[in-house]
Amino acid sequence: MPRLSLSVKLILSFVCLGLVPSAVGWYFLSNGIHSIESLDQLKSFQQTFSQSKWYLIGGVVIFFGAASYYIRNQVTKVVGDLRQVRQLSAQFVSSGDDIKQAADVGLSVTNQQASFIQETVATLNEITAMVNRSVEYASKSTERAEGTHRIASEGKGVVTQMTSAMDEINLSNNDIMTQINKSNQEISKIVDVIHEISSKTTVINDIVFQTKLLSFNASVEAARAGEHGKGFAVVAEEIGNLAAMSGQAATEISAMLADSSHQVEAVVKDTSSSIGRLIEVGKSKVESGVEIANRCEQVFDEVVANVGEVTTMMSEISAGSREQADGVSNITQAMTELDSATHENSDAANRSMEAAHQVAQRAKSLESLVGRVLARLTAAEKVGSVDDGFAVDEGVVSDDSHHSPSTSSESQPFHVSEHHSGWDDEGTADNVIPMHEAKEDFEEHEFESKVEAESSAGAESTFELKQETPSADAFDESEDMASEDKVAVGSDLGAVPAESDPRFEDI
Amino acid sequence: MSDDITAVNNSIQQEHEGAHLSEERFLEFSLGEENYAIPLLKVKEVIAVPKTTPIPNTPAHFNGIMNLRGQVISVMDLRKKLNIKPQEQSEETAVIILDLSPVFLGCVVDSVNKVLSIAKSQISEPPEIEGHLKIKYIDGVYRAESKMIVLLDIAKALDIADLEILKKSA
Structure with a gap:
């Protein structure tokens, strides 16, 4: 690493400075040992050893001095990094809070959306029912319209028949009129006959007149005959009387005939006029009836046409209503799918909110951890600045236990593990820690332990940390329990460890 | 019919028996609404209205x-001569041929009714009518059951001019 190149050079120089005398001493010593073949040699070895011992000791001292300097330098750098990490963690905490708020807002919006969608679905169901009713009524109306069309067509046919019947009545009226004219002509013939008879009575009257004249002449002759003609005069007078009677009878007959003739003529006239009037009235009535029937037919034509149009329109309305119903059912289906999608969305929002909570919580945990590590390292640095490097390492362990018992090297891993176990216990109520997150958490703690191990060189604490790190079983359990209590997550936000939690107070 | 014959025979018998009674025969006719009568012996015959030739x-x-x-x-036309309104319709209009010796005259009447046998007791004198019109052609008035029948003397009713025409035509 370029950042450590200078210190590496320094270390290497120290190591070389330490190792060169050590190697020189070690060479002489080993040569001395290998060349021990006699007591003199042993003595020379002892001499050599006593000479090279100081080289060896000086090399070792130089080595450890260089190493402690290197470590302290590293610790200082790590502390600087950790301060940056703590700042990032604080930012991370605030970001986690923002995410949590955004997730809350998202969840509430999603819930509102879900309720709106449910209302929409309910309204769509009502619309579907109404549209179905519309379809039903439209089909019924179509049937009725078809029935009306049929009836109107029948009515039109009936009116046509009526019109033809009126025409027939008109024709029969004309027949009646011609028949009555014929009858009148016949009766006029009878009148002619009566007139003929009357003319015959005129002849009788003439004969009667002539007979009377003859009787008068006979009377005249009888009177001239004087006494001898008296009997004849009586005969003539009686003949005159008979002629007068005949004339009277003829006159009566003539009067009766004239009366009959007048009566017949009056009857014929009355009959002709009254029946003609009746026929005229009937004709006009029939004509008006024909006219009305024609109008009725026209009206029925219009009615039939209109009803036909209505039937067509009703069919179109029915088809349109059916298409509408299909469309509404499609919309309903889509809304149902949208509803389920919104439910899934809501679940996802719940999960994201949970995750946001966890992120926020873990950011806080991370911040606290970084704070603790930083405090510890800061303390070690301070100690290290007073004592030499080796004494600093030891002092970190010992001084931590003196300054704050809760942050001692022995209790810290325990505290961490306790924190974990506390999560496990409380996570059943309010937090879900997925496996990978727990593993990350575990790695974080491992890293922390390694840092501590490096700083304190306490392998035992690392071992304890590994032992007390939550096991996979514990994770499974927490998962199961979390899955049971997922619903309570949103409402149980207060269970997230607050800043006033005693576990955070000691950070 | 037999009853009628019997009645006629009875009448003839009565005529023969009552011949001595002073009865006179008249021919009754109608002019307008009224009935008139002339002596039967003045009548030559009765005919229907013939075709006449007008004389200018x-x-x-x-x-x-x-x-x-x-x-x-x-x-x-006796109706026109006597200023009598003729019947409106009469199918019995006839012409009475009068024997006004030496001429004959046809008189148009509305109808010839019958032959009357009137006793002289049944004939009243014509009424005195005030005025300048002389009614010389009324012989008398026969009182029938319900009405009066005027007995006319046609020859007296005719003017001199009428008679001249008759003579010319004869």
Whole structure:
């Protein structure tokens, strides 16, 4: 690493400075040992050893001095990094809070959306029912319209028949009129006959007149005959009387005939006029009836046409209503799918909110951890600045236990593990820690332990940390329990460890 | 019919028995609404209205002349002569041929009714009528059951001019 190149050079120089005398001493010593073949040699070895011992000791001292300097330098750098990490963690905490708020807002919006969608679905169901009713009524109306069309067509046919019947009545009226004219002509013939008879009575009257004249002449002759003609005069007078009677009878007959003739003529006239009037009235009535029937037919034509149009329109309305119903059912289906999608969305929002909570919580945990590590390292640095490097390492362990018992090297891993176990216990109520997150958490703690191990060189604490790190079983359990209590997550936000939690107070 | 014959026979018998009674026969006729009568012996015969030939320059009551079996006879409308309004319709208009010896005269009347046998006791004198008009041609008045019948003397009714015409035509 370029950042450590200078210190590496320094270390290497120290190591070389330490190792060169050590190697020189070690060479002489080993040569001395290998060349021990006699007591003199042993003595020379002892001499050599006593000479090279100081080289060896000086090399070792130089080595450890260089190493402690290197470590302290590293610790200082790590502390600087950790301060940056703590700042990032604080930012991370605030970001986690923002995410949590955004997730809350998202969840509430999603819930509102879900309720709106449910209302929409309910309204769509009502619309579907109404549209179905519309379809039903439209089909019924179509049937009725078809029935009306049929009836109107029948009515039109009936009116046509009526019109033809009126025409027939008109024709029969004309027949009646011609028949009555014929009858009148016949009766006029009878009148002619009566007139003929009357003319015959005129002849009788003439004969009667002539007979009377003859009787008068006979009377005249009888009177001239004087006494001898008296009997004849009586005969003539009686003949005159008979002629007068005949004339009277003829006159009566003539009067009766004239009366009959007048009566017949009056009857014929009355009959002709009254029946003609009746026929005229009937004709006009029939004509008006024909006219009305024609109008009725026209009206029925219009009615039939209109009803036909209505039937067509009703069919179109029915088809349109059916298409509408299909469309509404499609919309309903889509809304149902949208509803389920919104439910899934809501679940996802719940999960994201949970995750946001966890992120926020873990950011806080991370911040606290970084704070603790930083405090510890800061303390070690301070100690290290007073004592030499080796004494600093030891002092970190010992001084931590003196300054704050809760942050001692022995209790810290325990505290961490306790924190974990506390999560496990409380996570059943309010937090879900997925496996990978727990593993990350575990790695974080491992890293922390390694840092501590490096700083304190306490392998035992690392071992304890590994032992007390939550096991996979514990994770499974927490998962199961979390899955049971997922619903309570949103409402149980207060269970997230607050800043006033005693576990955070000691950070 | 037999009853009538019996009645006629009875009448003839009575005529023969009552011949001594002073009765006179008249021929009753109608002019307008009234009935008149003339002595039956003045009548030559009764005929229907013949076809007459008008004669110019004669009075209005002269219809003309007629041919009665070869004899020319003047025809006069008695209604016009006597200023009597004729009946409106009469199918019995006839002509009475009068024997005004030596001439005959046809008189148009509305109708010839019957032959009357009138006793002299039944004839009243004509009434005295005040005025300048002399009614010389009324012989008397026969009182019938309900009405009066005027007995006329036609010859006295005619003027001299009439007689001259008769003579000319004769």
